[in-house]
Amino acid sequence: xAQQERALQTRRQLVEAAASVFAERGYDGASTGEILTRAGFxxxxxxxxxxxxxxxxxxxxxxxxxxxxxxxxxxxxxxAIDITLTYARLLQTSDxxxxxxxxxxxxxxxxxxxxxxxxxxxxxIENVLREADAGGELLPGTPIPDLAQLVVGxxxxxxxxxxxxxxxxxxxxxxxVMWNVLLPGIAVPGVLRRLDTxxxxxxxxxxxxxxxDDV
Amino acid sequence: xAQQERALQTRRQLVEAAASVFAERGYDGASTGEILTRAGFxxxxxxxxxxxxxxxxxxxxxxxxxxxxxxxxxxxxxxAIDITLTYARLLQTSDxxxxxxxxxxxxxxxxxxxxxxxxxxxxxIENVLREADAGGELLPGTPIPDLAQLVVGxxxxxxxxxxxxxxxxxxxxxxxVMWNVLLPGIAVPGVLRRLDTxxxxxxxxxxxxxxxDDV
Numbered sequence: 001x002a003q004q005e006r007a008l009q010t011r012r013q014l015v016e017a018a019a020s021v022f023a024e025r026g027y028d029g030a031s032t033g034e035i036l037t038r039a040g041f042x043x044x045x046x047x048x049x050x051x052x053x054x055x056x057x058x059x060x061x062x063x064x065x066x067x068x069x070x071x072x073x074x075x076x077x078x079x080a081i082d083i084t085l086t087y088a089r090l091l092q093t094s095d096x097x098x099x100x101x102x103x104x105x106x107x108x109x110x111x112x113x114x115x116x117x118x119x120x121x122x123x124x125i126e127n128v129l130r131e132a133d134a135g136g137e138l139l140p141g142t143p144i145p146d147l148a149q150l151v152v153g154x155x156x157x158x159x160x161x162x163x164x165x166x167x168x169x170x171x172x173x174x175x176x177v178m179w180n181v182l183l184p185g186i187a188v189p190g191v192l193r194r195l196d197t198x199x200x201x202x203x204x205x206x207x208x209x210x211x212x213d214d215v
Numbered sequence: 216x217a218q219q220e221r222a223l224q225t226r227r228q229l230v231e232a233a234a235s236v237f238a239e240r241g242y243d244g245a246s247t248g249e250i251l252t253r254a255g256f257x258x259x260x261x262x263x264x265x266x267x268x269x270x271x272x273x274x275x276x277x278x279x280x281x282x283x284x285x286x287x288x289x290x291x292x293x294x295a296i297d298i299t300l301t302y303a304r305l306l307q308t309s310d311x312x313x314x315x316x317x318x319x320x321x322x323x324x325x326x327x328x329x330x331x332x333x334x335x336x337x338x339x340i341e342n343v344l345r346e347a348d349a350g351g352e353l354l355p356g357t358p359i360p361d362l363a364q365l366v367v368g369x370x371x372x373x374x375x376x377x378x379x380x381x382x383x384x385x386x387x388x389x390x391x392v393m394w395n396v397l398l399p400g401i402a403v404p405g406v407l408r409r410l411d412t413x414x415x416x417x418x419x420x421x422x423x424x425x426x427x428d429d430v
Contacts, residue, residue, distance in 0.1 A: 026322055028243065105375065106321045107241055115379055146392045149376065153389065154365075157372025160320065161364065164330055174368065177361045184400035 011049050014039050018056040019063075019099035027057060027108035057110050061103050063096045064117045068124045071205070076132035077187055078195055080125060081179050084155055085202035088171045091159055093206070105160065121152045137191045147186060154178055172199035226264050229254050233271040234278075234314035242272060242323035272325050276318050278311045279332045283339045286420070291347035292402055293410055295340060296394050299370055300417035303386045306374055308421070320375065336367045352406045362401060369393055387414035 017039030021030040032053050036046060050056045067090050073079045090097050103110055104117045126148035132138055158178060162171040179197040187195065232254030236245040247268050251261060265271045282305050288294045305312045318325055319332045341363035347353055373393060377386040394412040402410065 102322070107317070118376060118379065143392065146389075147396065149389060150369075150373070150392050150396055153373035153376040154369035154393070155372065156375055157370065158365070158368035160371055160375075161333060161368040164333065174361075174364060177358065177365050178369070181362065181365055181397055181400040185396040185398065 007049070010041070010045065014041060014046060014049055015056060015059050015063075016096060018053070019060050019096040022057065022060060022099035023095050023102055026106055027053075027103055027110040054110065054112070057103055058112055060096055061100045061112060061117055063094075064100045064104070065120050067094075067097055068121055070124055070128050075137065075191060075194060076128050076135055077137050077183070077191060080128045080132065080151065081195060081197055082201070082205055083124065083128070084151070084175050084179070085172060085199070086205045087155070088159065088168075088175045089202040089206035092168050092171060101159065105156070118152060118156075121155075122148050125151050137188060138186055139188055142186050151182075154182075172202040175199070175202070222264070225256070225260065229256060229261060229264055230271060230274050230278075231311060233268070234275050234311040237272065237275060237314035238310050238317055241321055242268075242318055242325040269325065269327070272318055273327055275311055276315045276327060276332055278309075279315045279319070280335050282309075282312055283335055285339055285343050290352065290406060290409060291343050291350055292352050292398070292406060295343045295347065295366065296410060296412055297416070297420055298339065298343070299366070299390050299394070300387060300414070301420045302370070303374065303383075303390045304417040304421035307383050307386060316374065320371070333367060333371075336370075337363050340366050352403060353401055354403055357401050366397075369397075387417040390414070390417070 014035070018030070018035045021035050021038060024030075025034075030053065032043070032046070035053070035056070036043060039046075046056075050059070067087050068083060070079045071082045071086075073082065087097075091101065100117065104114050107114075126145060129138070129142075129144045129148055133142065133144060138144075155175070155178070158174045159168065159171055162168050162174050176197050176199040179195075183192055183195060183197070229250070233245070233250045236250050236253060239245075240249075245268065247258070247261070250268070250271070251258060254261075261271075265274070282302050283298060285294045286297045286301075288297065302312075306316065315332070319329050322329075341360060344353070344357075344359045344363055348357065348359060353359075370390070370393070373389045374383065374386055377383050377389050391412050391414040394410075398407055398410060398412070
């Protein structure tokens with residue numbers, strides 16, 4: 001294994017170990033010692049890659065960008081639905097994303113702006129909604145920035161409640177309900193009929209990088 | 216002032232001082248010392264009323280029950296809207312409610328079940344939706360428990376995002392948008408036209424105990 005490859009692997013192991021501690025204990029409750037024990041590295045190895053616990057947390061939080069890639073469906077409202085279903089499925093399976101969301105939701109001594117991850121999500125959703133609007137998919141007068149804020153805000157609270165009640169086991173179902181209730185208020189009837197909001201779609205999508213079952 | 220009245224006042228002052236510290240620093244960041252300084256009481260006075268910081272936090276959290284009283288509107292979907300607008304307005308004005316929500320949203324060493332406050336809100340909203348259904352206000356097939364979970368989950372995330380972006384200044388607007396988008400998917404057309412989702416209603420309602428402008 002080349003040196004660079006080894007370095008990347010070490011870095012990833014540190015991020016994953018840190019994420020599992022952040023997801024469990026929050027930022028302030030996570031000690032560097034526990035992260036090192038879980039990763040199986042020395043303090044020196046860590047400082048070679050990250051200047052501080054804060055620096056690892058920043059890398060964990062940035063994982064949310066990767067999870068927000070809009071799929072290439074021709075109906076753009078389907079892309080908006082698919083982003084949330086894929087994200088929900090990833091939250092069920094990825095410690096790194098779970099930790100990223102916890103670091104974003106809670107107020108702690110972690111000093112990175114907590115608005116940045118919301119802004120990433122808002123930008124992606126708002127952009128897809130603008131494409132949907134340009135394609136005539138939205139009812140006239142749909143307020144796009146407000147709607148993007150609603151989708152991101154609702155998703156945030158829905159995953160929080162799902163985590164508390166079921167450890168996010170019912171999250172895909174809740175996201176499916178969200179769209180079933182939202183869509184009649186925003187989609188033109190011809191598009192509404194073609195949209196797939198089934199929770200099973202989340203499993204399909206996460207297995208295929210978000211481009212399954214184009215509608 | 217009678218002795219009982221004085222005791223109640225001391226208790227309230229302690230709860231309010233604690234709430235302002237919890238709202239600012241979260242449960243783990245709030246020290247008993249800072250609460251006492253802010254309340255202007257001695258440690259002995261506090262322990263006369265509350266066994267621990269945890270006991271005060273429980274009283275703060277319970278304030279959410281008081282904020283969830285359904286108003287007596289004849290259209291029950293309006294009652295659901297009004298609960299959320301009133302709650303939103305109270306979040307803008309009450310340290311105790313702000314602290315209660317923070318204690319509920321974040322995972323800390325505070326050991327009270329965090330699901331209880333959600334369950335209070337779910338029960339109140341689900342009950343009002345059942346009344347709306349009995350009155351023929353909902354579209355056939357509206358899934359009532361799922362819808363209650365959606366409203367409570369969405370509200371939770373919306374207030375969180377609003378807090379982060381504007382210190383909850385735009386919260387009434389965001390709640391108004393939520394209902395404008397949700398209602399076409401759940402209300403029969405005749406009722407839909409009569410519902411008032413304007414953010415100004417939140418100001419009216421909070422000034423009059425939630426029974427203004429019956430529809």
